[in-house]
Amino acid sequence: MRLSQLIDPRGERRVAAVLDDGSAVFVPGAASVFALAQEAIAQSRGLADLVAARVASAPAEPVDLEDAYRDGRMLAPLDHPDPAHLYVTGTGLTHLGSAEGRDKMHKDLADQAKLTDSMKMFKKGIEGGKPANGAVGVAPEWFYKGDGSTVVPPGGTLPSPSFALDGGEEPEIVGLYVIGPDGTPWRIGFALGNEFSDHVTERENYLYLAHSKLRASSFGPEVLLGALPAHISGMSRVIRDGGVLWQKPFLSGEDNMCHAIANLEHHHFKYSLFRRPGDVHVHYFGTATLSFSDGIVTRPGDVFEVSAPPFGLPLRNPWAVAAAPAGGVKAL
Template sequence: MNLIQFELPKKGRRVGLINKDKVVDLTDINTAWTHTYYLFLEANRNGKTITAYLEGFSLGDADTISYNQLLASYSGDPNGWILPVLDHPSVGSCLISGTGLTHLGSMEQRAQMHTDVTEKTEEKKTDSQKIFEMGLQGGKPSLDSRGVQPEWFYKGNGAILRGHNDFLDIPDFTDDGGEEPEIVGCYIIDDDGIPCRIGFTIGNEWADHQMEKVNYLWLAPSKMRNCAVGPELVTDEKFQNIQGYCRITRGDEEIYHSGQLLTGENHMSHSLSNLEDHHFKYPQFRVPGDVHLHFFGTMKLSFPNRPSFQSEDKIEINFGGMGASLINRVRQIPPSITPTMVKKG
């Protein structure tokens, strides 16, 4: 089952079910389902998954709209537009995080990025190489044991979430952005504090690789950017062998194509269960009602194999079995060296 969230100007927020080239308006069945979040809570409190719960409703009576029309629309379009696949009614209760160095290609690129500042490490291996090898050796444990922990990073809360056809910003305090084509795990913590994976979606993690290249200890602030997820939440993806691509265009010119991208457990140094364990082992990440979006890493970045991004550059990410491509445009915020001021409270 593939779900989306969208907005219609005259009706407000909606949850939809993809049915070929149509979107079944689930909010037309129950007006309380303005967020996938609320649909999950209702299903979970009835002891069912979203998919099983919806089987008890007659979807044929619901309104439908053109999916192609939504895919072509932008925020504010009078015909409606697509929202991020999962969020929380309160942006502070949606936590966005991720893991990296889970794919072979990512380790090679990261090691090259950090060689200048880490070439004197033990056996001339970078920290990136070392942590990737730790994953190869202990990242896929048996289900009854805990494996080695992966890299982990924080991105922000729901305020940084963007949807399909939305802008990804290059902030006023930096010179570039950087796409990261990934699969994202989508989770809601139930009333008992148990993390529930409701599905996967395509994500563009959007970071600043120029900043990271200066010093690898700047990796943490390089992640503090907005990001995009969607357009579809896939509830039955097995996350084993997913193939895709990323392409960047500037007007009619293609300035980057990734070639084949591989992700899923078959192409990673960690199992899905190990990545989830090392995120949700922290009690503060199991607060009932919270939403978590967790990026699982990528095998390849365009940096440094493209010119610097410019406003209106278009980034398209596609993964087989994950529904329609995620498309975003770049927006350069005018540079500024004016500091952010704090006043006495």
């Protein structure tokens, strides 16, 4: 089952479900996935089971998701009534091949004398990112992207700061979570994501990584409930003036990662700050495929497209340069 959020033709906010038979219907009485998740937690019930019961309780009301997408009515598949209570974070150097994109000149993992900090982190993941028997593995690289105000809906324009040196896509899988009343993180499911970043700034100095990640991002249009497939084969594209400028397959899922999903989740939610009841977390799991690594220089107006069969509709977003904030700091 997949869920999405959208505005219906009457202007009302709704939740839609793609059922196992492929049909897309509105979920009766549901205006947000966040509210459905809270209801499922309160009832100690699976989210898919709750949605299926809702759908079965009333005559099916079909929905055309592609039509809503074309009309600009798709929303992110998970949000929070107060954007300040939604965290957008991520982990890097998690995928086999990530090191090639981040640091091509260092390929010999066996020669410690040649290893950069990026390669050392990548090597640690290969050696300890998938511990056996539920043990805790090595911590991954981690970064913060922003709160819910930085999330751009599918089809929306990704704003790049006027001071940015680059605007580049990162096709990823995203984990979506709600924190329960007792501080337990509950995973809603997984979605496609574009972890939009500034790769030129990051390359200038690795200590600028934090700056390069403070950017908008987009995920969806649909969230896949249940387990993440072990092998995901998708496609990442950069479209310019209606034609494909660049495209490349990307691989994800644990078969193509040096960290287990459970290990990445543990090292994020081990912090009490990230277990605050009622909060929402959007966590990017990393990638090994970037147009930037192939020498592509994107420009405003380019459209990024990320697709993979388990996730339904592709994620598409153009990007543009945002206006600089007005004024500076004033003393009181």
